[in-house]
Amino acid sequence: MAGDPDRVRTSADIAAHAGTNPVVVRRVLGRLREAGLVTSEKGHAGGWRLARPPQQITLADIYLALDERLVDAREETGHSDCALEHALQHKVALVLEEIETLLTRRLSEMTIADLGDPGA
Amino acid sequence: MAGDPDRVRTSADIAAHAGTNPVVVRRVLGRLREAGLVTSEKGHAGGWRLARPPQQITLADIYLALDERLVDAREETGHSDCALEHALQHKVALVLEEIETLLTRRLSEMTIADLGDPGA
DNA sequence: TATCTAGTAACTATTATAGTTACGTAATGC
DNA sequence: GCATTACGTAACTATAATAGTTACTAGATA
Known part of the structure; x- marks a missing residue:
């Protein structure tokens, strides 16, 4: 869609292109x-279209829109009676938070228009 | 196990502590x-024991031993006829590689002995 | 030699995701 | 008005991955 933003596409077209199902x-x-x-x-004449120019849609927008997360945001499931396990979960959560931040920063640096640019 | 490295533990003990099954x-x-x-x-008198002091076992050791990977290492599944999709896969792979590197670096900075230290 | 423990195969249970069918709703063109 | 087109969505099935379970073998020790 980024390659020809003004064209409307049906879910059937997109599904055929992606090798999947229109409902998906x-x-x-x-x-x-x-x-x-x-x-x-x-x-x-219905179908799907980008809501704004592809230069203004980043991979981070998509990533966040789809609720993809490395971190499950549930640091404390609580039912552990083991102090070491708590410490582990806490430390891992801190690392994952750092990782997640870096990931979204990198993704926010790429627009879907960039995908067509050979140089980018 | 990090809390008392010299003690041998059976898989049944560990499973009971973790709320799971000895076979797992x-x-x-x-x-x-x-x-x-x-x-x-x-x-x-059999069972499980750390192979080296807990100060010498990092979370990265464990992470890598269990083959956990954010990146699936299969950048090119190949069957795509769409150039934009290729570009996307390639760029995402580059980002994930950077992320993975940071993650293992952070994990390698934490030993399982650190989990008991309140300060760390 | 009885007992304890890991090692492992084979099966079942659970969960998440994808895919499918079916039908309702809205918009368009005749 | 009415047939057609396409999204919206519920409900079901298929597939795959993971966890859990049972059952058995092999090795070590008292």
Whole structure:
């Protein structure tokens, strides 16, 4: 879609291109729509379109829209009676937080328009 | 085990402590043994023990021994005919490699002995 | 030699994800 | 108005990965 932003595509088209099912496409794009990244329209000339220029959509936008997380955000499941296990979970959580921050920073440096640029 | 390194523990003990099954424990510790982190002995006084002092076992040792990886190392699954998708996969792989490096570096800075230290 | 423990194969249970079918709703063009 | 097109979504099935379980073998020790 980034390659030809003005074109409307149906979930069937996208599914065929991706080798998957239209319903799966609608599920995923539905979440991107909730995040304001794409729009959809029903009816005859309906389909999916980017909500803003591809230069203004980063991989971090998509990553966050789909709720992908390395960290599960549940540092304390609580039911452990072992102090060492708590310490482990806490330290690992701190590291994962640092990792997650770096990841989203890197992803936010890449727009989907960049994917077409040979140099980038 | 880090808290009392000289004590031998059976997989049944460890499983009870962890709320799981002895066989599961043996499976996991078996991999750590392959990596040289723990030893096991059969028979009457048998069980599991750290292969070296807890000050010399890092979380990275364990992470790598268990083959945990953020990156799946298969950058090119190849069957994509879409250039943009290739570009995406490549860029994401580069980022994940950077992330993975940082992660293992952080984990290698923590030994399992540190888990008991309140200050660390 | 009885007992204890790891080692391991084989099976079942659970969970998450993807895929599928079916049908409702909205928009368009005739 | 009405047929057509496409999204929206519920409900179900398929697949795969992981965890858990049972059952047995092999080795070590008292």
